[in-house]
Structure formats: C-alpha cells, structure tokens
Amino acid sequence: MKITIIGLGSSDVDQMSLRIYRALQNSEHLYLRTNDHPAVQMLDDEGIKYESFDHIYEANDTFTDTYQTIADILIEASKDKDIVYAVPGSPLIYETTTEMLLSHAKNSNDLEVEIIGGQSFIDVCIAALEIPVNDGFQILDGSNLRFADFNHHQHTLITQVYDLFSVSNAKLELLEFYPHDTTVYLVDKAGSIDQRIIKAELSEIDHNVPTSNLMTMYVPKVESNALDNRSIHHMNDLFxxxxxxxxxxxxxxxxxxxxxxxxxxxxxxxxxxxxTEDDELLIEELGDILLQVGLHAAIANKDSYFDFYDVLSRLNEKLVHRHPHVFGDVEAETTSDVHQVWNKQKEKEGKEARVKYEKEYADIILPWMKETIHNKRALRDILEGEN
Structure with missing residues (x-):
C-alpha cells in the first residue's frame, strides 16, 4: 500500500511544477485535504476526479480530531490501492496529516509514503510582504500560540489562521504581549492573482477577515523599550x-x-x-525582591559559579517535583492533602528537618515584622502630625 502526498503550492497553478501537474493528471484515486485552493479549478476544468475532506472539518470539534480522521480514512483507503493525497502548500511545512501518515508508516510495515513537495507558503508570504528575514524571523502555529513564544525582535509569521474565529484567538494571545496599536498584516492567497493583504492595528485585525485556507498573519519586528522591559532575558542582561x-x-x-x-x-x-493593600506598591516591592535575586545571580555569574538561569532551572524543577498532584499522578483534593504531599516531597529531598525550623522561624519572625511595620507607620504618622 502506498500514499503519495503532493504539495499543491501556495498560489496559482502557474506556479506548479511539471512533475506535480503530471502526478495529478495521472492519479486514479485522488484525495484533497481541502478544495479551497486555486489549483482545484484546474482539476475541474480537466475533468480530474477527486474527493475532498472539507466535510470532515465540520464534523469534528478540534483540528487534531479532524486531521486524525483524515489520516485514518487515507490509511484505510490505501489498503487495497495506491492513492494520491494533495495538500495546500508544501506537505512538510505545517501539515499535520503528513506527520500522522509518516508516523504510521514508520511504525508499520504495510504503508509506504512518498512526498512530492510543492511551493511553501513561507516563500510567497516573504515575497508578498517583503519581509527582511535577515533581521530575524520565526514561524508560529496560530492554533497553539503561547506567550513564551513571542519575540518582538523577530519578524513573525503565524500559520493556521483560517477564519474570523482563528484570527480572533490569535489576536487575543498576541495582545497579552504586544501593544494594541501594533501594526499587523493578514495575507490571503499570497503569490496568486487574487492575493490580498490586510493591514490593521492588532486590536482591529479581526474586523475584516476572509475565510480562507491560504491565509497567514504577519507581525513585523518591533523595537520597543516597553516590550524589552517585560523580558526576563533583558533583565538578566541589565544585571x-x-x-x-x-x-x-x-x-x-x-x-x-x-x-x-x-x-x-x-x-x-x-x-x-x-x-496596606497597595497593589501598585506591591508591584514595586516585589520587583525589588527580584532585583535582589538578579543581582546575586549576576555576581555569581561574574565569578563563574552560577547564573540567573541556573536559579530558574532549580526553581522550576522544584515546583514540578513538589506538585505531583498537579504534574504527576498523585491525588490531593484538600489543602490538608496538599500539605502532606508537599512535606513528603521535601522529605525525599532530605529537607524534613529544615522544614520544621523554617516554620518555627516564620511563626516567630513574621508577627515581629508586622508589629515593627505597624510601629514604624505609627511613628511616621506622629512625626508627620508634628510637622
């Protein structure tokens, strides 16, 4: 059994290679992930029969389920005949069904997968938007955006934006990092005669969105002190x-x-x-605590003992280790359960004796600190009253 995966490219049929064109013409059993592609008109004009999977998108709640269903259908169909499966762009660039089929072929002896590449959306988007990739460039998956992935020092292409819903979701994630007036772009059908580029502020980028399988979002590189100041890496460099x-x-x-x-x-x-329940003051004072951590780490780094990222690494390891009820298979439903789990994990670290003394110190010192703060405020009020 064999599945040949063909990339239709990212624009008009004029951009298609002769090899791909002939493979489509000669295919007896052709499947399309979607018929939302300029090349489909050529298939219709030449009477090439095909079956598309557009209806699968409507039958599943998530893209993962959709792609798995498509892969399962293709694997089943290939059991008694060789088939051709065509996808937009390149089969190897952000094409989950290709990954699923390759994984199945790797783990079984009854499926061969051949890939015939098409032009990637990356090339045509770079050309359409005139992105200076030498300044720094990254590609992110719009269906799985994370705050930690954003880098305003990089030109950013965001894939997997198909419609108003997916563009709005990407916008909301980006607004957690970028200012609302950041200039962003949507490019649809890049490189084709129907190419369309929408430019807008980030907060308004979802106000006029086409539904298209050939759409990509672009966030240009931004030079911003405000964004630098939100970076832990920038903080470490300063120290x-x-x-x-x-x-x-x-x-x-x-x-x-x-x-x-x-x-x-x-x-x-x-x-x-x-x-004093002063949130603005708390922001500042917590920053001063972080200042102490950063300065200690920088001093250690200067002497080649450890650095700030060693501190972060140890902290993250500890958080995961002491929360097996969150990151593992331990059950803890109440606060009391959590205390028991926490102390048990500390015992595994050999810190059970230290736990006891730390608690005793805190029980004595914290009330004293609060009383000292109260007395300081009272004295300040008296002195200010005298003035």
Whole structure:
C-alpha cells in the first residue's frame, strides 16, 4: 500500500511544477485535504476526479480530531490501492496529516509514503510582504500560540489562521504581549492573482477577515523599550552589565554578604505593601525582591559559579517535583492533602528537618515584622502630625 502526498503550492497553478501537474493528471484515486485552493479549478476544468475532506472539518470539534480522521480514512483507503493525497502548500511545512501518515508508516510495515513537495507558503508570504528575514524571523502555529513564544525582535509569521474565529484567538494571545496599536498584516492567497493583504492595528485585525485556507498573519519586528522591559532575558542582561567591568561602581563591588541587609529590608517593604493593600506598591516591592535575586545571580555569574538561569532551572524543577498532584499522578483534593504531599516531597529531598525550623522561624519572625511595620507607620504618622 502506498500514499503519495503532493504539495499543491501556495498560489496559482502557474506556479506548479511539471512533475506535480503530471502526478495529478495521472492519479486514479485522488484525495484533497481541502478544495479551497486555486489549483482545484484546474482539476475541474480537466475533468480530474477527486474527493475532498472539507466535510470532515465540520464534523469534528478540534483540528487534531479532524486531521486524525483524515489520516485514518487515507490509511484505510490505501489498503487495497495506491492513492494520491494533495495538500495546500508544501506537505512538510505545517501539515499535520503528513506527520500522522509518516508516523504510521514508520511504525508499520504495510504503508509506504512518498512526498512530492510543492511551493511553501513561507516563500510567497516573504515575497508578498517583503519581509527582511535577515533581521530575524520565526514561524508560529496560530492554533497553539503561547506567550513564551513571542519575540518582538523577530519578524513573525503565524500559520493556521483560517477564519474570523482563528484570527480572533490569535489576536487575543498576541495582545497579552504586544501593544494594541501594533501594526499587523493578514495575507490571503499570497503569490496568486487574487492575493490580498490586510493591514490593521492588532486590536482591529479581526474586523475584516476572509475565510480562507491560504491565509497567514504577519507581525513585523518591533523595537520597543516597553516590550524589552517585560523580558526576563533583558533583565538578566541589565544585571550582568551593572556588575561588569564597565558597570555601576556600586553594583560591581557588591558581594553576596554585602547584600544580605537589603534582602531583609525588601522583605519588610513587601509585607508593608501587603498590609496596606497597595497593589501598585506591591508591584514595586516585589520587583525589588527580584532585583535582589538578579543581582546575586549576576555576581555569581561574574565569578563563574552560577547564573540567573541556573536559579530558574532549580526553581522550576522544584515546583514540578513538589506538585505531583498537579504534574504527576498523585491525588490531593484538600489543602490538608496538599500539605502532606508537599512535606513528603521535601522529605525525599532530605529537607524534613529544615522544614520544621523554617516554620518555627516564620511563626516567630513574621508577627515581629508586622508589629515593627505597624510601629514604624505609627511613628511616621506622629512625626508627620508634628510637622
């Protein structure tokens, strides 16, 4: 059994290679992932019979289910005949059904998959939008966007945007990172005679959206201090600069020991912000705690002991290890259950004795810190009243 996967390219049939054209003409059993492609008109004009899977999209709730259903149908159809399966663009660029078929072929001895590539949407989008890829370039999947993937120092193409719903979902994710007035683009049928480019502010990009299987979103590279300031990497660079040879005269001579008092001071100020229920002050004071972490890490990095990312790595490992009820198969339904799990995980780390003393210290020190803060505020009120 054999499935030949053909890429129809990203635009008009004029861009199609002779090999692909002949493969379509000679196919006896042709399947299309979708008939929403300029090449389909050529198939109709030449009387080439095919079966499309557009109806599968309507019958499933998720793209994963849709693509798995298509792959299953193709595998079943290929059991008694060789078939040709045509997809938009290139079969190897963001084509989930190709991945599923290749995976099946790899794990079985009864299926052969041949791929005949077509022009990728990437090439035509770059040309249509005149993207300067040498400045930095990335491609993201619009159906699985994450805040951590965004990089405003890179020109970004976002695939898997087909309609108003998918474009709106991508917009909402992007708004978590980019300012609402960021200029973005939608390009539909790039490279074809029907090419259309929509330019708008991010907050309005879903106001005039076509439904198209050949649509891509583009977010240009942005130079922005505001976006830099939201980056943990930028923060780390700032601290390394401060303690470096050309850095701040005060910062670059600090040691872990010389900074001890400041960590205590900042802890007091965080508690005071909490006690006064001042959110803006709490933002600032939590930042000052992070300042202490960043400065300690930069000092250690200068001496080649560890760096900020070592601290992050240890923290993330600890979070996962101590939450097996979230990231593993341990059950914990109540707060009491969680405490037991937490302490059990600490025991595995050999920190059970430390847990006891840490709790005793906190029980003594925290009330004292709160009383000190209250007395400080009371004294300040008295002094301000005298003035």
């Amino acid at each position: 390394n600069t401060l303690v470096g040879e050309d850095g701040c005269p005060w910062d670059k001579v600090q040691t872990h020991e010389s900074l001890e008092r400041y960590l205590i001071e900042e802890a007091f100020e965080v508690i005071e912000a909490i006690e």
